[in-house]
Amino acid sequence: MLDSGRRHSRSVFDRFYTARYEFFSYVVAAVAIFRDVARTHPFVLRVCGAGEELRIPGVNVENVPWTLDAEVSLFNTCDIGVYPLSDDERARGKCEFKAIQFMACGVPVVAAPVGVNQQMIQDGVNGLLASTPAEWVEKGGLLLSNASLRADLGASGRRSIEADYSLRTNAPKMVTAISEAVEGARHRAAAHAKVATL
Numbered sequence: 001m002l003d004s005g006r007r008h009s010r011s012v013f014d015r016f017y018t019a020r021y022e023f024f025s026y027v028v029a030a031v032a033i034f035r036d037v038a039r040t041h042p043f044v045l046r047v048c049g050a051g052e053e054l055r056i057p058g059v060n061v062e063n064v065p066w067t068l069d070a071e072v073s074l075f076n077t078c079d080i081g082v083y084p085l086s087d088d089e090r091a092r093g094k095c096e097f098k099a100i101q102f103m104a105c106g107v108p109v110v111a112a113p114v115g116v117n118q119q120m121i122q123d124g125v126n127g128l129l130a131s132t133p134a135e136w137v138e139k140g141g142l143l144l145s146n147a148s149l150r151a152d153l154g155a156s157g158r159r160s161i162e163a164d165y166s167l168r169t170n171a172p173k174m175v176t177a178i179s180e181a182v183e184g185a186r187h188r189a190a191a192h193a194k195v196a197t198l
Helices: 021-029 031-040 071-076 097-104 133-145 147-165 167-197
Strands: 011-015 044-048 060-064 080-083 109-111
Touching (some): 021 031, 031 133
Parallel strands (some): 080 109
């Protein structure tokens, strides 16, 4: 992530909730990409909640423990959210929750086009998608060097999340679904009672 005036160094934030190596391995697999980006665009890579310390020669890495109390503030101190995934069965089944969290905080995201990310993120509209190492380097560098693009993608991503994932959008749908379920249960109970009296 790039310095947006909130801190003194450019910062990329990669967020993991779990200490299990199977998830940490996605960021480990991207080490060469982070090194390549850092050669031309110095930044701080913040890795949170990985369960083990990551060190990358040539990259300033901050290893931060995850806590629920600090979660939102951690997202809000980022300039770019990165969400690297391998295109494998496990990753295709993962929810895009980390991307949702970045976008909800107005943080522009670069993500692998794996699983639901392909439907949620419109490349160049509300975030960026990167498949190859060259695309990761290009798009990471683009965001690190362009504050206006970061602001535009961050705002667009936030609007996307508000439109599709917010309580304001989904609470009425949930109320309708619950009301329909209750009404259906009443009809079934009434029909069952009627049959029982015959």
